[in-house]
Amino acid sequence: xxTLEINHLSKSFGRVQALNDLSLGVHSGEFLILLGPTxxxxxxTLRCVAGLEKPDSGMISMGGAxxxxxxxxxxxxxxxxxxxxxxxxxxxxENMAFPLRAREMPADAMRSRIQDVAAKLRxxxxxxxxxxxxxxxxxxxVALGRAMVREPRMFLMDEPLTNLDFKLRVEMRAxxxxxxxxxxxxxxxxxxxxxxxxSMADRIAILSQGVLQQIDSPETIYTxxxxxxxxxxVGSPRMNxxxxxxDPAARALVxxxxxxxxxxxxxxxxxxxxxxxxxxxxxxxxENVEPVWESAPGVIPGQVYVVEPLGDRTLVxxxxxxxxxxxxxxxxxxxxxxxxxxxxxxxxxxSLFNKSTGEVVL
Amino acid sequence: xxxxxxxxxxxxxxxxWTRRRATGESxxxxxxxxxxxTIQDGEFLVLLGPSxxxxxxTLRMIAGLETATTGQIMIxxxxxxxxxxxxxxxxFVFQFYALYPHLSVIDNITFPLRAQKLPPDEIKRRVxxxxxxxxxxxxxxxxxxxxxxxxxxxVALGRAIVRQPQVFLMDEPLTNLDASLRAEMRVELKHLQQxxxxxxxxxxxxxxxxxxxxxxxxxMNLGVLQQVGTPLEIYNRPQTLFVANFIGSPPMNLIPARLxxxxxxxxxxxxxxxxLNGHRLQADSAQDGDRKVLLGVRSEDxxxxxxxxxxxxxxxxxxxxxxxxxxxxxxxxxxxxLLVKTPPRIVRQPGDRVGLTIDRRxxxxxxxxxxxxxxx
Numbered sequence: 001x002x003t004l005e006i007n008h009l010s011k012s013f014g015r016v017q018a019l020n021d022l023s024l025g026v027h028s029g030e031f032l033i034l035l036g037p038t039x040x041x042x043x044x045t046l047r048c049v050a051g052l053e054k055p056d057s058g059m060i061s062m063g064g065a066x067x068x069x070x071x072x073x074x075x076x077x078x079x080x081x082x083x084x085x086x087x088x089x090x091x092x093x094e095n096m097a098f099p100l101r102a103r104e105m106p107a108d109a110m111r112s113r114i115q116d117v118a119a120k121l122r123x124x125x126x127x128x129x130x131x132x133x134x135x136x137x138x139x140x141x142v143a144l145g146r147a148m149v150r151e152p153r154m155f156l157m158d159e160p161l162t163n164l165d166f167k168l169r170v171e172m173r174a175x176x177x178x179x180x181x182x183x184x185x186x187x188x189x190x191x192x193x194x195x196x197x198x199s200m201a202d203r204i205a206i207l208s209q210g211v212l213q214q215i216d217s218p219e220t221i222y223t224x225x226x227x228x229x230x231x232x233x234v235g236s237p238r239m240n241x242x243x244x245x246x247d248p249a250a251r252a253l254v255x256x257x258x259x260x261x262x263x264x265x266x267x268x269x270x271x272x273x274x275x276x277x278x279x280x281x282x283x284x285x286x287e288n289v290e291p292v293w294e295s296a297p298g299v300i301p302g303q304v305y306v307v308e309p310l311g312d313r314t315l316v317x318x319x320x321x322x323x324x325x326x327x328x329x330x331x332x333x334x335x336x337x338x339x340x341x342x343x344x345x346x347x348x349x350x351s352l353f354n355k356s357t358g359e360v361v362l
Numbered sequence: 363x364x365x366x367x368x369x370x371x372x373x374x375x376x377x378x379w380t381r382r383r384a385t386g387e388s389x390x391x392x393x394x395x396x397x398x399x400t401i402q403d404g405e406f407l408v409l410l411g412p413s414x415x416x417x418x419x420t421l422r423m424i425a426g427l428e429t430a431t432t433g434q435i436m437i438x439x440x441x442x443x444x445x446x447x448x449x450x451x452x453x454f455v456f457q458f459y460a461l462y463p464h465l466s467v468i469d470n471i472t473f474p475l476r477a478q479k480l481p482p483d484e485i486k487r488r489v490x491x492x493x494x495x496x497x498x499x500x501x502x503x504x505x506x507x508x509x510x511x512x513x514x515x516x517v518a519l520g521r522a523i524v525r526q527p528q529v530f531l532m533d534e535p536l537t538n539l540d541a542s543l544r545a546e547m548r549v550e551l552k553h554l555q556q557x558x559x560x561x562x563x564x565x566x567x568x569x570x571x572x573x574x575x576x577x578x579x580x581x582m583n584l585g586v587l588q589q590v591g592t593p594l595e596i597y598n599r600p601q602t603l604f605v606a607n608f609i610g611s612p613p614m615n616l617i618p619a620r621l622x623x624x625x626x627x628x629x630x631x632x633x634x635x636x637x638l639n640g641h642r643l644q645a646d647s648a649q650d651g652d653r654k655v656l657l658g659v660r661s662e663d664x665x666x667x668x669x670x671x672x673x674x675x676x677x678x679x680x681x682x683x684x685x686x687x688x689x690x691x692x693x694x695x696x697x698x699x700l701l702v703k704t705p706p707r708i709v710r711q712p713g714d715r716v717g718l719t720i721d722r723r724x725x726x727x728x729x730x731x732x733x734x735x736x737x738x
Binding site: 178195 | 575
């Protein structure tokens with residue numbers, strides 16, 4: 001069931017178009033993450049949904065009813081701010097009571113609602129403490145609890161983990177995802193961190209310059225990126241991009257500098273024969289590039305540029321002709337800068353993009 | 363090019379407050395505590411640790427921007443404690459580039475050489491080489507403040523390199539760059555150092571930078587050197603709990619356990635039992651009776667199995683994090699919540715019951731009191 005429906009939303013600030021004809025839906029109980037670089041329009045989208053920004057055109061509805069005319073307070077959505085936005089001098093209970101007092105809720109009803117929410121979040125025993133006495137994870141729960149007592153239909157979150165240190169961020173990722181599933185809540189979440197998006201989201205919507213690029217599951221976004229922007233933005237290390245052309249006679253893709261060839265299946269050939277693109281970009285993830293020591297047919301000669309051990313895996317930067325390509329190998333792989341070695345491309349796992357439009361072709 | 367040696371180096375920061383209250387030996391903050399470290403000629407050494415661990419203070423003492431309270435600092439065979447920064451034959455690159463905004467790129471780069479009064483043709487030769495190495499030939503006439511941050515960073519490096527110092531000192535030079543440029547600069551900086559062969563001391567709090575670029579890493583915490591070793595030594599054989607916790611993503615699983623008679627490990631909670639077969643204990647650790655320990659297992663050294671009978675411990679999947687090239691599962695077990703890293707083709711859903719097997723060759727063991735590794 002779709003809870004939130006955004007249709008043809010556009011918004012400009014002066015001459016800057018922040019959102020350009022954005023349409024997307026958030027399902028009930030879904031963890032949807034809006035991902036993109038700074039200035040992509042993510043926060044503007046969230047603020048339009050919350051009623052903090054008025055779109056130039058387009059429609060926003062929830063549960064089938066339009067909400068664009070409503071004031072922020074009437075929209076039944078709740079912004080969750082970073083955990084440090086808690087009132088430091090108030091107890092956890094008072095922090096959670098604050099939004100209810102503002103609504104002049106009767107004391108009994110308020111007490112029982114806070115108790116209910118605290119039980120769900122497993123913070124009942126913390127209600128009399130102050131934020132400074134809580135761990136980062138507990139503070140995050142309280143921040144969520146303060147939003148939950150209002151019983152919104154949807155939670156809006158704007159980079160809530162950005163200011164946490166690395167270890168706490170990893171911990172909070174798992175914690176937030178677990179809570180969202182346990183509560184069955186709908187999360188509409190904004191971040192510029194692709195690891196955060198991949199690890200938490202049911203679906204990721206990728207924005208660039210106010211335009212939706214792709215919306216799909218993390219796995220699909222990673223393995224079947226819709227265009228060069230998505231391919232380059234998601235995944236670490238960044239996908240290798242290599243310029244090439246289609247050679248119908250060789251039934252293969254051929255590097256611009258002739259250093260490699262990628263044979264194509266009949267289906268792939270068929271697709272390319274119907275596509276009219278002049279140049280292509282081959283996209284290969286580092287784990288789909290295999291360094292080999294023996295030369296053999298299909299092995300592309302190269303030279304080790306830099307070896308980067310990361311502990312659980314090692315990245316090898318290899319020079320092939322004028323281009324540089326990254327391979328991901330097990331930590332036991334040993335190579336020295338300057339050594340000659342070959343690489344083999346995985347013929348089953350690659351993406352091919354139209355060089356001029358950036359759209360995926362294969 | 364030169365070796366850098368720090369011998370029994372201490373640095374105490376005194377405040378007016380600590381001096382007033384001090385009786386006998388003054389109090390104060392010990393930013394660096396009894397540091398002994400040799401950075402070999404031509405080595406790329408990274409000082410790694412969280413903020414406040416003493417890494418920047420150490421670098422600043424080598425540079426001459428701070429004075430060691432006690433101890434000796436050697437560059438080559440010279441003691442440099444009393445030398446001003448300008449006489450130490452080092453080049454310092456900061457997180458903020460500190461370029462002269464009103465000078466062109468080429469004037470920024472040649473500034474230190476003209477100050478040294480080098481002959482013009484020598485200056486020209488060096489600038490050409492550095493510009494080619496750093497791929498900044500095409501922007502030599504531009505002003506730095508009009509350039510993107512990656513190019514500004516390369517200009518700052520160029521200004522350091524062109525002096526051909528004995529030692530490069532760098533303090534988080536990549537911190538302000540975006541992720542993809544940082545990854546690119548990591549590769550370039552490492553390649554450059556190998557090409558030049560100049561000793562490099564590099565400070566960062568980023569474990570990926572430290573692992574990927576250095577010959578050796580020196581991990582510091584609270585002013586104390588924890589461990590020095592190659593990236594893989596540090597990763598595979600962390601000597602203290604701090605190092606084990608600080609390096610690796612996600613962090614190492616640490617399971618409270620007892621070591622019985624120096625042979626058998628049993629988790630405090632749950633049925634996890636492991637023999638220490640094939641591992642040797644530190645000489646003084648093989649005591650009889652129970653010792654409180656933490657069993658450390660990295661997420662990639664544990665494997666998911668559907669058979670829960672043969673597994674070391676079993677539990678229920680609570681969170682699944684697909685990261686593209688790998689998937690991380692959080693599994694709630696009787697021994698605690700554990701993180702397991704798997705290839706992406708292995709798919710389990712929250713609520714699924716799974717067994718976990720531990721790669722026995724790759725376990726870690728820490729004494730809970732001393733926080734030191736018990737394994738050799």
